[in-house]
Amino acid sequence: GAGVSQTPSNKVTEKGKYVELRCDPISGHTALYWYRQSLGQGPEFLIYFQGTGAADDSGLPNDRFFAVRPEGSVSTLKIQRTERGDSAVYLCASSLKRAHTDTQYFGPGTRLTVL
Amino acid sequence: TQLLEQSPQFLSIQEGENLTVYCNSSSVFSSLQWYRQEPGEGPVLLVTVVTGGEVKKLKRLTFQFGDARKDSSLHITAAQPGDTGLYLCASALNGGTSYGKLTFGQGTILTVHP
Numbered sequence: 325g326a327g328v329s330q331t332p333s334n335k336v337t338e339k340g341k342y343v344e345l346r347c348d349p350i351s352g353h354t355a356l357y358w359y360r361q362s363l364g365q366g367p368e369f370l371i372y373f374q375g376t377g378a379a380d381d382s383g384l385p386n387d388r389f390f391a392v393r394p395e396g397s398v399s400t401l402k403i404q405r406t407e408r409g410d411s412a413v414y415l416c417a418s419s420l421k422r423a424h425t426d427t428q429y430f431g432p433g434t435r436l437t438v439l
Numbered sequence: 440t441q442l443l444e445q446s447p448q449f450l451s452i453q454e455g456e457n458l459t460v461y462c463n464s465s466s467v468f469s470s471l472q473w474y475r476q477e478p479g480e481g482p483v484l485l486v487t488v489v490t491g492g493e494v495k496k497l498k499r500l501t502f503q504f505g506d507a508r509k510d511s512s513l514h515i516t517a518a519q520p521g522d523t524g525l526y527l528c529a530s531a532l533n534g535g536t537s538y539g540k541l542t543f544g545q546g547t548i549l550t551v552h553p
Contacts, residue, residue: 328481355539364546364548365545366443366527366529366543366544366545366546367482367527367541368543369541369542372539380540383540415481417481419539426539427484427487428484428539428541429484430480430481430482430483431481432479432480432481433479433480
């Protein structure tokens with residue numbers, strides 16, 4: 325079956341602009357995670373959804389970052405007033421449930437470049 | 440916050456050599472996962488270890504979980520160019536609203552030269 329997909333694969337924007345990054349999880353997966361990965365680093369947790377609700381948004385760096393999952397499937401990560409420091413690869417992952425041993429399947433990521 | 444330290448950060452070896460990557464924490468892991476990530480792709484799960492002292496093998500890869508569940512290692516025997524990639528260890532918090540949230544190490548970039 326289809327894996328996790330993310331669009332766009334690359335996004336170049338100017339400082340101060342607004343961007344939206346989309347994640348399509350594996351069908352039937354109730355848990356969805358967003359991570360951010362800077363060059364040469366491991367991914368860092370941003371936010372976790374269980375169904376439609378954000379169960380844990382403790383990783384969002386500030387209030388310029390927001391994410392939604394209105395129907396419990398597709399999720400959108402929104403970044404307002406982008407800054408050069410926001411440049412990174414944004415990864416989405418989904419899992420069937422939310423057990424700590426449950427496999428998270430990652431998408432290929434969206435590479436965001438803020439000029 | 441549980442921090443995971445991986446070493447070495449970079450590893451460049453010749454085909455056929457053996458190597459070991461380490462993952463350590465000052466805290467006890469509830470479980471630990473190893474991932475491999477190739478350029479332009481997301482991490483792909485290799486293994487999950489949950490029991491102290493556990494050893495798992497995946498072809499030429501051997502994963503070990505420390506008895507105290509505070510460290511883990513990944514050993515590759517007779518490395519091949521296809522093993523090239525970023526290797527990440529990760530741990531998930533257990534319980535509460537952070538169930539399944541992964542904390543990653545900084546990764547080990549492995550390059551295997553033909």
